[in-house]
Amino acid sequence: MKQIEVVAAIIYDNEKYFATQRGYGEFEGLWEFPGGKIEKGESHENALRREIQEELGVDISIDGFICTTDFDYPSFHLTMHCYLCTILVGELELREHKSARWLVLSSLDEVMWLPADKEIVEYLLENRYEE
Numbered sequence: 001m002k003q004i005e006v007v008a009a010i011i012y013d014n015e016k017y018f019a020t021q022r023g024y025g026e027f028e029g030l031w032e033f034p035g036g037k038i039e040k041g042e043s044h045e046n047a048l049r050r051e052i053q054e055e056l057g058v059d060i061s062i063d064g065f066i067c068t069t070d071f072d073y074p075s076f077h078l079t080m081h082c083y084l085c086t087i088l089v090g091e092l093e094l095r096e097h098k099s100a101r102w103l104v105l106s107s108l109d110e111v112m113w114l115p116a117d118k119e120i121v122e123y124l125l126e127n128r129y130e131e
């Protein structure tokens, strides 16, 4: 089966997490943590900084590793590495997503997450990442 390796940013500020709604493709309308595919030879950190700059127009600080999750979609296997991040420079701008929300822990379940993200959301709820 096709394998996809992705990095995702759990962007945190003032007890809220940044969730984005996909604007195109087979998962359009579902919510995710911004990020994307790692290019050949790229480190996780560089891939994440590149993707967040491309998608949201901000520079991030990567403050810690959260977890890696694996999920079998019907047409590919996803491995996703998640990092806790904060915004260093810039104003958030939705260049690819149709919408975004800052969610407190207790409202993380108010949006319809991509199937692979449900495990991440549960992980955040159990571990309560705070600055």
Ligand SMILES: Nc1nc2c([nH]c(=O)n2[C@H]2C[C@H](O)[C@@H](COP(=O)(O)OP(=O)(O)OP(=O)(O)O)O2)c(=O)[nH]1
Pocket: 004, 006, 007, 008, 025, 027, 031, 032, 033, 034, 035, 036, 037, 078, 080, 114, 115, 116, 117
């Ligand atoms: N960025 C991101 N992708 C996720 C999450 N959860 C999840 O299942 N995915 C899946 C959706 C996509 O199939 C893949 C991420 O790839 P991507 O964001 O580069 O999406 P894409 O295929 O539309 O990108 P592209 O080839 O058009 O550049 O991982 C998540 O929380 N964040």
